[in-house]
Amino acid sequence: MSEQQTWRQPTFAEALDVSSKFARRQRLRRQLHMLYAFVAVLVLAALAVAGFPYVLQWHSSQVTARTSDLAERRVAGWPRSRTERALAEARAYNRRLAASKQSMLGEAEDPFSDASGGSHASGKDSLSQKDGEYQSLLDTGDGVMGTVRIPKISVKLPIYHGTSESVLASGAGHLYGTSLPVGGASTHAVLTGHRGLVEAAMFTRLDEMCTGDFFYIEVMGKTLGYEVDRIEVILPSNTSRLRVVKGEDRVTLMTCTPYGVNTHRLLVSGHRVSIPQPAPDPDTMHDAKTMAVDAFAAVMMPGLLLVFAWRRRNAPRPRIMRHATVHLSSMKHMR
Numbered sequence: 001m002s003e004q005q006t007w008r009q010p011t012f013a014e015a016l017d018v019s020s021k022f023a024r025r026q027r028l029r030r031q032l033h034m035l036y037a038f039v040a041v042l043v044l045a046a047l048a049v050a051g052f053p054y055v056l057q058w059h060s061s062q063v064t065a066r067t068s069d070l071a072e073r074r075v076a077g078w079p080r081s082r083t084e085r086a087l088a089e090a091r092a093y094n095r096r097l098a099a100s101k102q103s104m105l106g107e108a109e110d111p112f113s114d115a116s117g118g119s120h121a122s123g124k125d126s127l128s129q130k131d132g133e134y135q136s137l138l139d140t141g142d143g144v145m146g147t148v149r150i151p152k153i154s155v156k157l158p159i160y161h162g163t164s165e166s167v168l169a170s171g172a173g174h175l176y177g178t179s180l181p182v183g184g185a186s187t188h189a190v191l192t193g194h195r196g197l198v199e200a201a202m203f204t205r206l207d208e209m210c211t212g213d214f215f216y217i218e219v220m221g222k223t224l225g226y227e228v229d230r231i232e233v234i235l236p237s238n239t240s241r242l243r244v245v246k247g248e249d250r251v252t253l254m255t256c257t258p259y260g261v262n263t264h265r266l267l268v269s270g271h272r273v274s275i276p277q278p279a280p281d282p283d284t285m286h287d288a289k290t291m292a293v294d295a296f297a298a299v300m301m302p303g304l305l306l307v308f309a310w311r312r313r314n315a316p317r318p319r320i321m322r323h324a325t326v327h328l329s330s331m332k333h334m335r
Helices: 002-006 012-076 080-099 132-136 288-314 322-334
Strands: 144-150 155-161 172-174 187-192 214-219 222-234 249-257 264-273
Touching: 012 144, 012 155, 155 214, 214 249, 214 264, 222 249
Parallel strands: 155 172, 187 249
Antiparallel strands: 144 155, 144 214, 172 187, 214 222, 222 264, 249 264
């Protein structure tokens, strides 16, 4: 008797009420899913906007690295006599340059004169473009004279003659009036690169270099190692730190600073050292910062996918009010 008293068949109105509540719950669940999807789209859009410059810079680095590799492969196909002759001509040029006291340094205009980090030196006012002998030295066939590699900051750029606008948009520029980057006593090559470009990293991370770090010049099939021993900031008009010092074998990397202001010049300078000691083989060196970012992405992406899959697997499933439906059907038959 007690069971009959505690349970009773729901009325038609009660069954309809249960059904409408279930419909409302389903509607709310769909709205909540739509809200989740909208938030996910917003997050993905924000990530895309934030990551777009990095994608551009990554693509640019791939293009410049391929340009360097192509020049290296072209030189590798030359007979040894041709590369030795090219190096001998460059060394003779450097000896004449050192004896001349370097009366002219750079282009007609400062390559970093634009406040946004762009170059103002065009092909028309480029002194290097007018010097036919200079343009012919170390030319691999497409204007590339070599490659500068800075493993610590993931830089691998082709080195072009001069510092014109087109040059600095494509890689590193060799400062006209300084030694060609072939090494040797009483040489000082200066290589310039942009910093702070949205579409390309170039020398953007040059300020991360420290004394004791290494960078490398690859020219005519040879790799030259340099250890950073001097980092300083100068005014654009100060050229005293760019000149040859008798007996030194030096290369200086130059870019604009402060970041986004560009009123001064950052110089990262190194002296020649042997490979693999003390300078390691560049192929064995890695960028710790880039490796950390890659490792973070490698962990986070699968992790996010697993969380998403787990939430879907454990999400509460809608419960169909079967009893109410059965009772409603039975009541219709009774009627």
